[in-house]
Amino acid sequence: MKANTPIERLYNGIIKENPTFVLMLGMCPTLAVTTSAVNGLGMGLTTMVILTMSNMMISMLRKAIPDSVRMPAYIVVVASFVTIVQFLLQGFLPSLYDSLGIYIPLIVVNCIILGRAEAYASKNAVVSSIFDGIGMGLGFTVGLTCIGIVREILGSGKIFGFQLFEGGATIFVLAPGAFFVLAMLVATQNKIKAGRPEQKTSSESGGCSEAGCLSCGNKICESKRMLDEKGGKNA
Amino acid sequence: MKELLMIAIGSALVNNVVLSQFLGLCPFLGVSKKMDTAAGMGGAVIFVLTLSSLCTSIIYNLVLVKLGMEYMQTIVFILVIAALVQLVEMFLKKAMPALYKSLGVYLPLITTNCAVLGVALLNVQNEYGILAGTVNGFATAVGFTIAIVLMAGIREKIEYNDVPKPFRGMPIVLLTAGLMSIAFFGFSGLIR
Numbered sequence: 001m002k003a004n005t006p007i008e009r010l011y012n013g014i015i016k017e018n019p020t021f022v023l024m025l026g027m028c029p030t031l032a033v034t035t036s037a038v039n040g041l042g043m044g045l046t047t048m049v050i051l052t053m054s055n056m057m058i059s060m061l062r063k064a065i066p067d068s069v070r071m072p073a074y075i076v077v078v079a080s081f082v083t084i085v086q087f088l089l090q091g092f093l094p095s096l097y098d099s100l101g102i103y104i105p106l107i108v109v110n111c112i113i114l115g116r117a118e119a120y121a122s123k124n125a126v127v128s129s130i131f132d133g134i135g136m137g138l139g140f141t142v143g144l145t146c147i148g149i150v151r152e153i154l155g156s157g158k159i160f161g162f163q164l165f166e167g168g169a170t171i172f173v174l175a176p177g178a179f180f181v182l183a184m185l186v187a188t189q190n191k192i193k194a195g196r197p198e199q200k201t202s203s204e205s206g207g208c209s210e211a212g213c214l215s216c217g218n219k220i221c222e223s224k225r226m227l228d229e230k231g232g233k234n235a
Numbered sequence: 236m237k238e239l240l241m242i243a244i245g246s247a248l249v250n251n252v253v254l255s256q257f258l259g260l261c262p263f264l265g266v267s268k269k270m271d272t273a274a275g276m277g278g279a280v281i282f283v284l285t286l287s288s289l290c291t292s293i294i295y296n297l298v299l300v301k302l303g304m305e306y307m308q309t310i311v312f313i314l315v316i317a318a319l320v321q322l323v324e325m326f327l328k329k330a331m332p333a334l335y336k337s338l339g340v341y342l343p344l345i346t347t348n349c350a351v352l353g354v355a356l357l358n359v360q361n362e363y364g365i366l367a368g369t370v371n372g373f374a375t376a377v378g379f380t381i382a383i384v385l386m387a388g389i390r391e392k393i394e395y396n397d398v399p400k401p402f403r404g405m406p407i408v409l410l411t412a413g414l415m416s417i418a419f420f421g422f423s424g425l426i427r
Contacts, residue, residue: 024405027264028349032257072317079310087306102356105309106258109349171417175255179413187406194401 004124006131013135019112020143021189026112029103030144031178037160040148041141042096046104048137050085051113054078055121055133062122074117079108112140150181239370242363245426246371247378252350254382254416259350263383264408266341273387277380279341281373283323284351287316288372291355292365305359312355320345350379385415 002008019025029047034040057077058065065073086104089097097104107113116136121129152158155172157165171177250256253263259280266276291312299305324342327335345351354375358368389411398407 027260028257031260072314075313075317076310079313083306083309086309102353102360105356106349106353108309108313109352111261174420175257176413176416176420178257179409179416183402183406183409183413186409187401190404190406191401 004128006128009128009131010135010138013132013137013139014142015139017136018139018143019136020140020147021185023112024186025115026110026140027182028106029110030147031182033100033103034144034148034151034178035155035173036152036158037145037148039096039099040144040146042093043100043103044137044141044144046085046089046100047107047110047112047140048134050078050081050107051116051137051140052130052133053081054113055116055129056126057081058117058121059124059126059129065122070118070122071114074114074122075108078113078117082108112136147178147181147185150185151177154181239367241426242367242371243374245374247374247381248419248422249426251378251382251416251419251422252353252375253379254412254419256353258353259348259379262341262344262348263379263386263412264405266344267383267386267390267408270384270387270391273383274380275337276341276344277376277383279338279345280348280350280379281376282338283320283342283345284354284376284379285369285373286323287319287351288354288358288375289365289369290315290319292358292363292368295355295359296365308356308359312352316351316355350375382415386411389415 013019017023020030026047029043033043054074054077058074061073061077082105086097089100089104116132120132124132149159151172152160153164153168155168155170155174155177157163157168169177172181246252252258253260262276262280267273294311294315295305295308299307299311320342324335327338327342354372358371361371363371386408390408393407393411402410
């Protein structure tokens with residue numbers, strides 16, 4: 001598939017570099033809001049909107065932002081969009097706003113967004129950055145919705161609010177269930193991977209594999225530290 | 236006084252930041268391989284979180300509320316936190332090299348720790364004043380330290396166990412976290 005076409009970007013985000021299952025990014029919202037499929041879907045779509053808009057904005061500004069203040073500039077762009085979306089949700093979807101609560105403003109520190117800004121939008125043209133944002137956002141949505149569906153079925157016997165069977169183990173809706181479901185998903189993935197020959201993933205993915213957003217944070221920190229040193233020399 | 240104590244117990248044990256609110260999961264999973272690094276991370280988080288919740292509640296209560304600009308909270312908080320971590324790092328480097336040596340590595344990681352921004356936002360949501368907000372920040376960080384040090388202790392033991400192959404690495408850690416989270420439910424009777 002040709003690189004950087006819209007279709008390729010969507011495929012890349014949803015399947016090849018799925019942020020939840022392959023890159024393991026953005027673990028905090030993944031575990032916290034997936035108590036039901038609807039919440040997972042809502043969080044995923046909210047993140048997608050913010051990711052698409054911030055990718056677009058950062059890609060437009062990529063020649064205007066000086067390298068030395070890149071990170072703070074990205075953070076301000078992302079935080080502005082998060083604030084706008086937060087108010088839109090509060091106004092138009094108050095029930096979703098209430099159930100996501102504090103995790104909406106926390107999208108600012110979701111490293112999928114800064115990771116994509118740094119790894120993709122700051123280097124590529126506007127249109128492909130927009131599709132990269134949509135693809136990655138849809139991938140995140142798919143991941144969150146899947147985990148939400150599993151937890152909702154096991155925890156309350158419902159799917160998207162429709163009763164499938166009576167009862168269910170409440171623990172899957174509570175905090176420990178999130179850890180258990182994610183552990184099972186990762187273990188399954190390890191099992192599948194072990195059966196397959198080693199595949200090389202592309203390096204522009206932001207390079208976050210096992211430790212998830214820790215390594216991503218590391219990377220951001222490293223580049224920040226490098227810049228600080230550069231700035232120190234200039235000053 | 237009693238109210239502050241309630242806030243402290245509530246956010247350190249009952250609503251533990253990692254195990255029931257999922258904030259600060261990344262360092263919790265990433266830096267919990269060894270007991271001493273976990274304790275170091277915990278120390279750094281206590282230091283930064285107390286300071287940052289003090290600063291953010293001062294700024295929120297004295298500046299943003301006065302100017303009627305509460306809607307700027309997310310942007311202002313994240314910038315304040317990033318600047319604060321930088322300042323703390325520079326200050327420690329100059330003034331307390333010994334402390335910097337033990338905490339320095341963990342400081343930059345904290346900017347991306349969502350617990351810091353999370354506590355600042357929770358302080359606003361719960362309408363805590365400056366003192367209550369600072370106590371909440373400190374207690375949350377203590378809760379984080381308890382969780383990460385316990386986790387490191389367990390992980391050091393897991394090293395010697397025969398874990399099924401697909402579960403090695405992240406899955407077994409997540410399962411452990413789940414069990415710890417169940418254990419922390421036991422505290423929920425402490426406060427009502």
